[in-house]
Amino acid sequence: MAGTAVEAEIRKFGALADRWWDPGGPMKPLHRMNPLRTGWIAERIARAHGRTGRDLSGLTLLDVGCGAGLAAEAFARFGARVTGVDAAADAVAAARAHAAAGGLEIEYREGGPEDLLAEGARFDAVVALEVVEHVEERAAFYAALAGLASGPVFLSTLNRTARSFLMAKLGAEYLLRLLPVGTHDWKMFVTPGELGAGLKRAGLRVTDIAGMTMDPLTGGWRESRDLGVNYLVMAGR
Template structure:
């Protein structure tokens, strides 16, 4: 699929270029995506358990389910979900990141359908998935309501949408912006714009207008240095949400 026009409702050219520039180091667990590497087991496990329960499966079994990973980057979540049995389509507007995703999946013997484009492209093709995930993506899009509507459009009725993002709180500004980017240098400077963070209430209201109903929410907090993240009731910084399409 050719790259979509960056003047579309949801894509931002600057954000695409930002993540394309990180493509060659995306899979380095000690590189600029190190926080996502440590967060990924929590994200994928949380999603898998809820999706398996909603579809009558045990544990984290996703076999036979078609999942779309929107804003997949170089494929961290795509590979995590594929290893749990899902048939995964990874979608991103960043071509260099997708090239890294395809190479890494091939090296690991994983069959993942990586496509360049936007969710509205697949909606125009009338594609539908059992579940759609967009992890650490919505804080980088140009139009949240349009993005949520596109996610709903590519989810089958009764299917699920999973989002993870950052809350717009003073604590998130301190830890996720100043701390992570400037003090600890866990992320490249300029990775996030605090003004684009979204509160759970805002996200829930916008999702309802798109035909999505929130069914679960949890906070995600980092463990000790070099340890994986853990689930928490504290949603003041990072949080993950499950939604069902009506």
């Protein structure tokens, strides 16, 4: 264990670093999902600052568990000053290289949110997308997110339901091969009630929630009221 990060999870996702930016590779579902989740978040951050659309110009944003930078780069293109942190060194190296190739100024750090918290860092918004289902020390993780945020905190994750087991575990990993086998442990999925209670103990309350639903024909994602598999949460004080 490195802080709130699990060593086995670090190795697993670090091994995917060189294919992270391949839209047809092992991170294909994240590529398809990214416009929905980053757009949903950017609109709410902008609204909180009295702005329209997805204007994040000059705002600081921390992407926790940033991987090779899919979400971080999207937020940077919305104008945010982005810091990404991840415990997988290979993923951070891939993120730095891709941002440099695209002319984006993003600060990437190897480590966990607790490292930045110890430094006294604060951000206008903190996001942790498809991360919490890989974290065992969740109370410490939520506390770190809360401590780093001077504004809203956003998480996206998978609900622990029979349907998510069929679709996100068996279907995505074994039948359709959308994700490498072993990407997820269904027992680590988080129900909205569990997530809300954990955030509450960290001093945050859920202020918005939405489902993310994939169109099986196109592979595209849309916002929905269905929280049964993938969902997004916004929380604040």
